[in-house]
Amino acid sequence: MTVTAFQDLPLADRDRSWDGDAADKRVRKWAGVSDTPNEKYRDAHVWYDGDKKGNFTAYKLLIADVIDGTLTAVPRGIMAAAAVMDGSRGGVDLPKSDIDRVKSHLAKYYQKMDDKPPWDRD
Template sequence: MTVTRFQDLPVADRAREWDGDAADKRVRAWAEAKDAPNAAYRDAHVWYDGDAADNFTAYKFLIADVVGGDLKVVPRAVMSAGGIVDGARGGVDIPKQEMPRVKAHLAKYYAKFGDTAPWER
């Protein structure tokens, strides 16, 4: 189990809609991750199960999309992930000891686009 390294990705327009399924397809194509996830695909997520790293379903909290050919963090994706780690939609099934690092990762992006994470308000 592991939290991905903070990538400090550029931020997409705050008004950009979030469609996780469509973003996942674009990220897979951009990362050239056809048959299995790779490091580029991993960078678009916040957390993954290291014991199943070659399985796409092991990756959680996709927060980035391909915009103009570049990988960018999408504020609405961060907000969606932030809500989930704060308990929305029943929360998420990851080890409790990983949650502080997941929250710290997300909080860095909240700060980057001028907002405060829900658990810090």
């Protein structure tokens, strides 16, 4: 199991809408994948199962989309991933040992947005 390395992707406008399914299709096309994921595809996610990295279902917490040909972190995607990490939609099934690292990864994007992740708010 593994948390992806922080990519420090550029941020989209905060009010940009988020459609994870549509973003995934664009990321797949941008990454040049059809049958199996690759490292470019991985960079759009916060977590993946390293034992199953050849399966698209191994990738979780998509936070990026392709905007004008560039992989870009989308604030509403980051917020959706953070909400799931905070228990929304039933949470996410990740190893307990990875949860703090996933939250740290997401918190770095919150810092770029001059905001705090939900788990750090009063």
